[in-house]
Amino acid sequence: MATLPILAQALRNGDVSSRELVEEALLKIKRWDRKLNSFITVTGDAALESSVARDEELARGFDRGILHGIPVAYKDLIRTKGVHTTAGSKIFAHYVPTRDAEIVTELSEAGAVSMGKTGLHELAYGITSNNPHYGPIHNPWDLQRISGGSSGGSAVAVAAGIVPLAIGTDTGGSIRIPASFCGVVGLKPTYGLVSVKGVLPLGFSQDHVGPMTRTVRDAALALQAMVDEPSGYIPGDAPDPAGLRIGYPANFFRDRVEPEVEAAVQTAILTMAGRKAQIIEITVPDMEALRAAAATCLLVEAATEMRPYFDRRADFGADVLALLDQGKGISGMDYIAAQRTRRRIGRQFAKLFDHVDCIFTPTTPITAPKIGDITVEVGGAKEDVRAAATRFTRGFNALGLPAISIPCGLTRAGLPIGLQIIAAAEQEDLLLHVAAAAEDMLGMTERTPSL
DSSP states (O other), rough: OOOOOHHHHHHTTTSOOOOHHHHHHHHHHHHHHHHHEEEEEEEEEHHHHHHHHHHHHTTOOOOTTTTOOEEEEEEEEBBTTTTTTTTSSSSSTTTSSSSSOOHHHHHTTTTOEEEEEEOGGGGGGGGGGEETTTTEOOEETTEEEOOOSSSHHHHHHHHTSSSEEEEEEESSSHHHHHHHHHOOOOOOSSTTTTOOOOOOOTTTTOOOOEEEEESSHHHHHHHHHHSSSSOOOOOOSSOOOTTOOEEEESTTTSSSHHHHHHHHHHHHHHHHTTTTTTTEEEEOOOOOHHHHHHHHHHHHHHHHHHHHGGGGGGGGGHHHHHHHHHHHHHOOOHHHHHHHHHHHHHHHHHEEEEESSEEESSSSSSSOTTTTTTEETTEEEEEEHHHHHHHHHHHHHTOOOOOEEEEEEETTTTTTTEEEEEEEOOOOHHHHHHHHHHHHHHHHHHHHHHO
């Protein structure tokens, strides 16, 4: 799949039409999605009709911008007018919204053509995307492995080259984890930067919406179209990391990490250092306490959102129901204490950016486990798959900081490894500049799975 600028130029040169892009995407869905299961709903007829309208607009000189005529897919947690929005659940299996979410409106006005709704972990409340109602979503690098979640379908649709852009949501790592496992770019912007209005909520104080793409520059272009007041998000052709202060945590983020993951991340850091970036070893605040606080807040908020449906216990998957039951048992005092912990550690974490411009960590300490695995062994100890996968991502939802996952290597078994880069709040321009510089030097954008 070509990048957004290449596709945009081809559209304007008349080398390809939006209809042809949509037809190609539909052909790939027909050919591959039986084994990938990345889509819940495909809106083929509507996409073809919309693509013809976009082509006619370009023909008469009306250009909506870089996304004009570009196919996009939406996580099936995002309301779409007249199209089922199931949240991957039985609860919402027949729900057809009467209006679009704001993000859908923004991208439609920017000219993007919706291909339909991608699969996810039930109610976005999990990281495997092993959905008991719609089936597991398969990783295109190894069909026996999970895609990650909860935005698994969006990551797979991009990784497989079905669409160049998909939209996901992230409450504990749900964009970055599948991006890491599937070898794509996943951006979680600063909390509140991209509107969540019209997105079915999971944890209101930690829900984020963001793009999933093949490259950092594509993510920047998508973000530019997703926000009300665009900034200078798009990196230049050759961003220079010289002089950047990159923080590399000495604690927490080096604990219980698969050796190949640690080696790939260290290679990325050394590569940046070779271009005269300054690597600064830092000590992060109590991330375990932050992770626990974030989980507590999510348990309570998710249970609150699903409270109207508690009489339909048989319609929930077992893993999600267990989490909702756990959330019901948490006291108000514990919830308030967790929120206070978030604020306290947030203040401590903010001080780190007095000394560094950004922070590098692994996105996940593991690569994609096999479908059905409940535990993984990391550093000689067994750990729950959910806990391991979210260990390095969840805290940044609690803090609301912008974070991106980019591919930084492959294991000997051919599984993608993700590098997570974090910046201070509302510093997406810096974050994307650094991520593009790393991406250029690591040269992973041409590596794609074989299907």
